[in-house]
Amino acid sequence: MTRELVVLGTASQAPTRDRNHNGYLLRWDDLGLxxxxxxxxxxxxxxxxxxxSMISHVLITHEHGDHCLGLPGVMQRMVLEQxxxxxxxxHPEAAGPYIDRLLGVGLYDGGPDILRxxxxxxxxxxxxxxxxxxxxxxxxxxVPAIGYRVQEPTTTRFVPALLERTGLSGPIVGRLxxxxxVHVDGRVVHLDDVSEQVIGQSMAFVMDTRVCDAAAELLADVDLGVxxxxxxxxxEELAARYGHMTADQAGRLAAAAGVRRLVVTHFSQRYPDTAGFGxxxxxHHDDVIAAVDLDRIAVPDRVDAVAGAEA
Known part of the structure; x- marks a missing residue:
């Protein structure tokens, strides 16, 4: 299964010769966000x-054009590709009227149902x-804006060596x-004795915001933070005035939140070179990628167990 971020654009308010407006596809097994x-x-x-056909969800953070003006074209493409x-x-509830107008820009006939x-x-x-x-x-x-976090559950799996040590096999393992x-030979075997927890992978998408507690919570211990x-x-003054962050602030925020891999993006047109953002x-962070249009960035391998090594 594929777990990667496909970067479709990295520009903020206005595109440049080298950077398209925002757009990011997270491929996550059977999902395409x-x-x-x-x-x-x-x-x-x-x-x-x-x-x-790869897109299962379209997620809008807010109504500013660099984050949603491509929606009509994407929906028309779905009609074209049948x-x-x-x-x-x-999308945010407050952005509803803008989304209504975007979806009504052109004839949408024969496309998939849109579950809003x-x-x-x-x-x-x-x-x-x-x-x-x-x-x-x-x-x-x-304006009202939201960030997103994709989270898998923490699951439990048996450790074969521990099962062998306790002599458990067959239907009794299912009971456990x-x-x-379960009771075995006069003793009690608990599930924790023969299993380990597997931490689910996670990803957070934090766009157009000042540094805030909510952003830190979304990013807490994620494998991939965009x-x-x-x-x-x-x-910094411009960033605060317009409700944004600097690359320095993004790095500090991600490091404090425990992000494993940080992708910085949404670059202002005032900066011709984006390498400096990284x-x-x-x-402040030792795994940073300054996104480039058409990059494909892997989600880091899962942490195998709660206190274990990477798979």
Whole structure:
């Protein structure tokens, strides 16, 4: 199964000669979560070999154009490619009127059903199947905006060597899993005695926000954190005024939150060179990628057990 971030665009307010408006596809096994399709996303999908059949969800953080103007084109592409499976469209409740207008821009005839989820001001938790969840949390921007976190559950698995040591095999193992403990030869074997916990992988998407507690909570201990870094050091006042972060702030935030791999993006057109964003954030975090259009960035391998090594 594939777990990667496909970067369709990295520009903030205005695209540049080298950077398309925002757009990010998270491929997560059977899921394809398209975050913030800005203008030009449909064309970027062609360049990145992304088909609409890969998209299960479209997730909008807020109504600013660089985060949603590509939505009509993506939906029209679904008609062209004869997409039939429903698509889930998630957005802040406050952005509802803007989403209505975007979906009504052109004739949408013969495309898949659109299952809309409007996230209220206090956030929401949505199911993604197989115990996975999508957490949507309000952030601190100039308009109502939300960040997202994809979270797998922590699961329990048996350790064969521990089972062998206790002499357990066959149907009694199933009983142990169902009941949590079994009696064997006059003693009690607990599930914890012969198993270990496997931490579910996680990803957070934190766009257009000032540094805030909600952003830190979304990013806490995630395997992959995609974080806006609109400005550079020296432009902190601009960042605060317009509801954004610098790369330095993004690096500090991710390091404090325990993010394993940090991707910085959403770069202002005032900076022609984006490599400096990675260097700036990298002063605080040792695994930083400054996103480039059409990059494919792997989600780091899972942590195998609660206190174990990587798989």
């Amino acid at each position: 398209l975050f913030d399709p800005g203008e030009g996303t449909q064309r970027q999908m062609l360049l990145a070999d992304v088909r609409t 997409r039939r499976d429903p698509v889930v469209l998630v 989820v409007a996230v209220p001001t206090d956030g929401a938790v949505l199911g993604l199947g197989d115990g996975r969840s999508l957490v949507a949390t309000p952030l601190d921007h100039r 899993q169902a009941e949590g403990r 974080v806006e870094a609109t400005f550079r050091l020296g432009d 260097l700036e954030a990298g002063r």
